[in-house]
Amino acid sequence: MAAWVLPFLKxxxxxxxxxxxxxxxxxxxxxxxAILWSN
Structure with missing residues (x-):
């Protein structure tokens, strides 16, 4: 089960x-x- 689920989760x-x-x-x-525009 873990071997099937792990690649999908990864x-x-x-x-x-x-x-x-x-x-x-x-x-x-x-x-x-925004910083550049405000200066």
Whole structure:
């Protein structure tokens, strides 16, 4: 059972991690733009 579930979870968490990193990078980019625009 574990051998069947583990690869699926690994794939899902890999996708989630990539999405999280992408959204956090986008968030920091927006903050940087806001700081540049306010100066």
């Amino acid at each position: 794939k899902y968490f890999g996708f989630f991690e990539r999405g999280f990193l992408f959204s956090s990078n986008l968030y920091f980019l927006l903050i940087a733009l």
